[in-house]
Amino acid sequence: MELRTVEWKNDSVVMIDQTKLPNELVFVKYTDFNDVATAIRTLVVRGAPAIGVSGAFGMALAVLQSSSETLEGLLSDLKNAKKILFETRPTAVNLSWGLETIMKVAKQGKTVSEIRNTVIAKAKQMAEEDINTNKKIGKNGAELFQDDDTIMTHCNAGALATVGYGTALGVIRATKESGKNIKVIATETRPVQQGSRLTAFELKHDNIDVSLIPDTAVGYTMANGLVNGVVVGADRILQTGHVFNKIGTYQVATMAKQHNIPFYVAAPLSTFDLESRPEDVIIEQRKPSEVTGIGDKKTAPDGIDVINPAFDMTPPGLISGIITENGIAKPPYEDSIKKLFKAN
Amino acid sequence: MELRTVEWKNDSVVMIDQTKLPNELVFVKYTDFNDVATAIRTLVVRGAPAIGVSGAFGMALAVLQSSSETLEGLLSDLKNAKKILFETRPTAVNLSWGLETIMKVAKQGKTVSEIRNTVIAKAKQMAEEDINTNKKIGKNGAELFQDDDTIMTHCNAGALATVGYGTALGVIRATKESGKNIKVIATETRPVQQGSRLTAFELKHDNIDVSLIPDTAVGYTMANGLVNGVVVGADRILQTGHVFNKIGTYQVATMAKQHNIPFYVAAPLSTFDLESRPEDVIIEQRKPSEVTGIGDKKTAPDGIDVINPAFDMTPPGLISGIITENGIAKPPYEDSIKKLFKAN
Numbered sequence: 001m002e003l004r005t006v007e008w009k010n011d012s013v014v015m016i017d018q019t020k021l022p023n024e025l026v027f028v029k030y031t032d033f034n035d036v037a038t039a040i041r042t043l044v045v046r047g048a049p050a051i052g053v054s055g056a057f058g059m060a061l062a063v064l065q066s067s068s069e070t071l072e073g074l075l076s077d078l079k080n081a082k083k084i085l086f087e088t089r090p091t092a093v094n095l096s097w098g099l100e101t102i103m104k105v106a107k108q109g110k111t112v113s114e115i116r117n118t119v120i121a122k123a124k125q126m127a128e129e130d131i132n133t134n135k136k137i138g139k140n141g142a143e144l145f146q147d148d149d150t151i152m153t154h155c156n157a158g159a160l161a162t163v164g165y166g167t168a169l170g171v172i173r174a175t176k177e178s179g180k181n182i183k184v185i186a187t188e189t190r191p192v193q194q195g196s197r198l199t200a201f202e203l204k205h206d207n208i209d210v211s212l213i214p215d216t217a218v219g220y221t222m223a224n225g226l227v228n229g230v231v232v233g234a235d236r237i238l239q240t241g242h243v244f245n246k247i248g249t250y251q252v253a254t255m256a257k258q259h260n261i262p263f264y265v266a267a268p269l270s271t272f273d274l275e276s277r278p279e280d281v282i283i284e285q286r287k288p289s290e291v292t293g294i295g296d297k298k299t300a301p302d303g304i305d306v307i308n309p310a311f312d313m314t315p316p317g318l319i320s321g322i323i324t325e326n327g328i329a330k331p332p333y334e335d336s337i338k339k340l341f342k343a344n
Numbered sequence: 345m346e347l348r349t350v351e352w353k354n355d356s357v358v359m360i361d362q363t364k365l366p367n368e369l370v371f372v373k374y375t376d377f378n379d380v381a382t383a384i385r386t387l388v389v390r391g392a393p394a395i396g397v398s399g400a401f402g403m404a405l406a407v408l409q410s411s412s413e414t415l416e417g418l419l420s421d422l423k424n425a426k427k428i429l430f431e432t433r434p435t436a437v438n439l440s441w442g443l444e445t446i447m448k449v450a451k452q453g454k455t456v457s458e459i460r461n462t463v464i465a466k467a468k469q470m471a472e473e474d475i476n477t478n479k480k481i482g483k484n485g486a487e488l489f490q491d492d493d494t495i496m497t498h499c500n501a502g503a504l505a506t507v508g509y510g511t512a513l514g515v516i517r518a519t520k521e522s523g524k525n526i527k528v529i530a531t532e533t534r535p536v537q538q539g540s541r542l543t544a545f546e547l548k549h550d551n552i553d554v555s556l557i558p559d560t561a562v563g564y565t566m567a568n569g570l571v572n573g574v575v576v577g578a579d580r581i582l583q584t585g586h587v588f589n590k591i592g593t594y595q596v597a598t599m600a601k602q603h604n605i606p607f608y609v610a611a612p613l614s615t616f617d618l619e620s621r622p623e624d625v626i627i628e629q630r631k632p633s634e635v636t637g638i639g640d641k642k643t644a645p646d647g648i649d650v651i652n653p654a655f656d657m658t659p660p661g662l663i664s665g666i667i668t669e670n671g672i673a674k675p676p677y678e679d680s681i682k683k684l685f686k687a688n
Contacts, residue, residue: 022642022643022644022645022646023642023645023646185651188534188535188635188643188644189560190532190534190558190559190560191558191560193643196635196636196643196644196648197643197644200644200645200648201644201645204645204647204648209649210648210649211648211649211650211651212635212636212644212648212649212650212651213635213650213651213652214534214535214559214591214592214634214635214652215534215558215559215560215592216533216534216535216559216590216591216592216595217591217592217651217652217653217656218595219592219594219595219598219656220591220594220627220651220653220656221651223594223656223657226651246560247558247560247561247564248558248559248560248561248563250563250564250567251560251562251563251595251598251599254563254595254598254599254602255595255598258598283564290558291532291540291556291557291558292540292556294638294641294643296641297638297640297641298366298367299366299532299537299540299541299638300366300532300540300541300544300545300556301366301367301544301545301548302366303548304540304544304548304554304555304556305553305554305555305556306555306556306557307529307555307556307557307561307564307565307570308557308558308561309561309564312561312563312564312567313567
């Protein structure tokens with residue numbers, strides 16, 4: 001069974017409850033948009049593309065819930081739902097995008113029943129587009145790896161961060177589907193452990209051979225010839241080829257370079273920010289408690305100072321290629337990234 | 345108050361209970377060598393130099409506990425104590441060394457009361473020697489750092505791994521004692537978290553400014569100019585200058601090189617293995633449960649494969665100097681390490 005993080009089924013939204021992972025694979029079903037809002041807020045669903053589509057599905061529930069028989073009444077109900085859904089993760093760009101896209105479609109409707117139909121159709125289409133994009137990324141990336149390769153990945157750029165299939169893990173899935181025998185090494189990815197909790201879980205679920213390492217063992221595994229290539233996702237990619245991604249990506253890329261192991265980034269074109277320069281990007285600091293313990297288990301002294309950046313920056317000189325739905329950009333990136341967008 | 349990991353006080357052994365760290369600083373007192381054996385087995389005390397001296401102190405308790413009035417009887421009681429103490433951590437080289445050293449002293453005794461006196465005196469002397477060596481290492485290393493430097497360290501090569509003062513953290517203590525204002529960045533050091541549990545604790549205890557980072561943030565802090573130098577301990581150092589130390593050391597050293605940050609190793613001459621070649625050293629794999637969870641908290645799916653090496657190897661090209669009690673070896677190490685031993 002293919003993992004679908006979020007899905008529209010019989011006028012309801014079905015999600016994997018990611019708070020139960022990696023211990024249990026539990027699906028939850030919502031028919032009230034307020035419950036979708038709670039799910040986003042409590043991290044039942046996470047990952048930028050996944051929450052964007054979840055917001056859209058929340059709006060689709062709202063049109064079904066509305067008892068209004070006038071255009072104005074329905075749009076007013078939708079506006080209310082949008083506000084409640086938006087406030088769950090107000091800084092998430094994809095959530096805002098998902099809600100706005102639906103709102104635009106709704107405003108074009110001529111009748112109440114037309115709006116009901118077009119909003120639901122649009123939300124379902126957004127989910128399908130996410131998966132289609134990931135499958136294209138996967139297909140483009142699959143050619144980069146050989147039979148019997150072991151591929152390292154960091155964090156979770158997988159089915160569980162998207163609607164399904166994933167970006168970096170989409171490349172891994174597509175490589176396997178192309179008939180190549182591959183193994184994966186997943187880093188734990190402290191402090192939030194998306195590698196052990198999510199990547200290890202979803203690859204094991206798909207019967208892909210995966211081994212977990214602590215983040216400290218990246219150098220050891222590469223020095224001992226256990227890694228043939230690396231593929232990771234991205235949170236933001238600049239015109240210059242600088243990649244912002246989960247903290248730790250930069251040192252994985254540096255170790256790969258040191259051992260002549262190709263290092264690839266897999267991400268949709270929507271991840272590119274063609275305006276900003278590297279020095280413009282502000283890296284947020286996350287809360288110290290992520291580093292000073294795990295769950296209820298305290299692992300550091302009280303009141304200790306913590307540096308806990310969410311992301312780091314990998315410079316283009318460490319990146320062998322950037323895999324997108326429109327093809328693979330290779331160095332020099334200023335040129336190759338421009339070409340990808342022209343092909344769009 | 346200076347941290348003493350293990351100490352002889354009024355015919356008893358006093359230890360810091362490291363299983364209670366970082367939450368509580370609790371001292372335990374033993375008058376029965378069997379309790380010292382249990383303490384070593386249950387990790388109340390850990391760190392190679394610390395358990396070597398703990399074993400010697402256990403033997404000192406055994407001579408006090410023995411009611412035998414004959415040489416043969418006392419030596420037989422000591423032999424029994426040695427066996428029980430040895431079996432607690434049978435692969436620990438320092439434990440075996442500590443027990444053997446005491447046994448040799450005991451065998452030279454002419455009377456029961458002479459043995460009682462010389463064994464206790466020798467054990468106390470071994471503890472003092474450990475601290476003296478660390479203070480010499482510290483003094484030699486302190487000249488390498490400047491006022492207002494921030495020094496990164498990995499794992500715990502501190503007071504809590506030795507009898508007191510520490511090796512890498514001894515260098516940090518001595519730098520501060522020399523009047524320089526310094527800050528420390530401690531890596532968490534997954535999977536066993538000696539950085540957050542022990543290094544952060546003992547530096548905070550000594551009022552040294554310390555910040556904790558996840559192991560994934562080494563590259564970020566260096567790239568952002570937050571680190572002026574690195575100092576770590578060592579488990580084994582070869583004639584060629586190859587250093588075996590806690591997993592993750594190799595990538596810290598690589599990142600330091602990438603940012604032109606000096607990377608130092610601090611260790612006593614007893615850490616050197618002048619016989620082995622790099623390929624002779626076998627790196628043990630530790631149990632998967634260290635990586636799949638923390639305490640009772642499970643953070644990875646059941647049955648996941650794990651690669652969990654205890655150590656990695658840092659090649660001499662990444663090391664700016666090796667700080668010992670006899671001075672600092674600098675590249676080329678084949679020559680400079682030989683000279684340190686000639687000075688002995």
